[in-house]
Amino acid sequence: MRIDIVSVFPEYFRTLDLSLLGKAQEHGLLQVTAHDLRDWTHDIHHSVDDTPVGGGAGMVMKPEVWAECLDELLGMDEVPDTVEDGQSSPAVLILPNPSAPLFTQRDATELSHEEHLIFGCGRYEGYDARLPEYYRGRQVDVREYSIGDYVLNGGEVAVCVMLEAITRLLPGFMGNPDSIVEESYTGAQSLLEHRQYTKPAVWRGHEAPPVLLSGDHAKVDRFRRDDALARTSEIRPDLIEALDCADLDKADRKT
Ligand code: SAM
Numbered sequence: 001m002r003i004d005i006v007s008v009f010p011e012y013f014r015t016l017d018l019s020l021l022g023k024a025q026e027h028g029l030l031q032v033t034a035h036d037l038r039d040w041t042h043d044i045h046h047s048v049d050d051t052p053v054g055g056g057a058g059m060v061m062k063p064e065v066w067a068e069c070l071d072e073l074l075g076m077d078e079v080p081d082t083v084e085d086g087q088s089s090p091a092v093l094i095l096p097n098p099s100a101p102l103f104t105q106r107d108a109t110e111l112s113h114e115e116h117l118i119f120g121c122g123r124y125e126g127y128d129a130r131l132p133e134y135y136r137g138r139q140v141d142v143r144e145y146s147i148g149d150y151v152l153n154g155g156e157v158a159v160c161v162m163l164e165a166i167t168r169l170l171p172g173f174m175g176n177p178d179s180i181v182e183e184s185y186t187g188a189q190s191l192l193e194h195r196q197y198t199k200p201a202v203w204r205g206h207e208a209p210p211v212l213l214s215g216d217h218a219k220v221d222r223f224r225r226d227d228a229l230a231r232t233s234e235i236r237p238d239l240i241e242a243l244d245c246a247d248l249d250k251a252d253r254k255t
Helices: 010-017 019-026 063-074 105-111 130-137 155-167 217-235 237-241 250-254
Strands: 002-007 031-036 092-096 116-120 141-145
Touching: 002 010, 002 063, 002 155, 010 019, 010 031, 010 155, 019 031, 019 155, 063 116, 063 130, 092 130, 092 155, 105 141, 105 155, 116 155, 130 141, 217 237, 217 250
Parallel strands: 002 031, 002 116, 092 116, 092 141
Antiparallel strands: none
């Protein structure tokens, strides 16, 4: 998978060379490049922002600079705003935005099948609203996502979050592929995962559930399933409401 990230702070992405993401790059599973948006400016100050049309506080990111950069990464020629030239790009353009729909595990799974992702990090009051509109008009698959109901200073952290959620799903990324099969928000049923315990069996007077040490796999599975259902109904009742009753077995219904 090829990943291009555009930011006014490309240094933020040095951390992507660490840990599993770093290994995935070394093994050629991923090719990540962080670009400095200011490389596409032409003025002496390398300006990427301007005052908001209509007035108000803060600055808005200039569409011209973004478009020069994105045209190049998307492999598209510049065309007049109103003319569609039939060109399209196989890349998906992802723009983090706190006022967009929430990014979910389902989005991560879908995007993990793509070959080329381009992330654009907003700063200040964000990017000019015509930017996503323009690229959608040119048949680019543009996705705007929020990572949560709060406002960050910029899109860099949001991009790191999405990128990690997507890339860990790539075949060969995890040492043990089974570790991404049974996880929270994963699979058709999308529950929270059951709680996890390790050794010792008793730690500072707190016991791990004895059934987990019983060696009875059916009982262990039942215990974990009940725990997942109970936790999900307590913490995320919306996920329980979204469950299809046909997917529940008799014992589930008692939980
Ligand atoms: N004025 C914007 C608003 O109130 O919706 C906030 C702009 S924020 C300070 C600057 C940039 O940070 C955004 O353009 C976006 O790229 C990123 N950002 C901030 N919070 C985010 C969130 N919850 N999810 C995704 N991106 C976020």
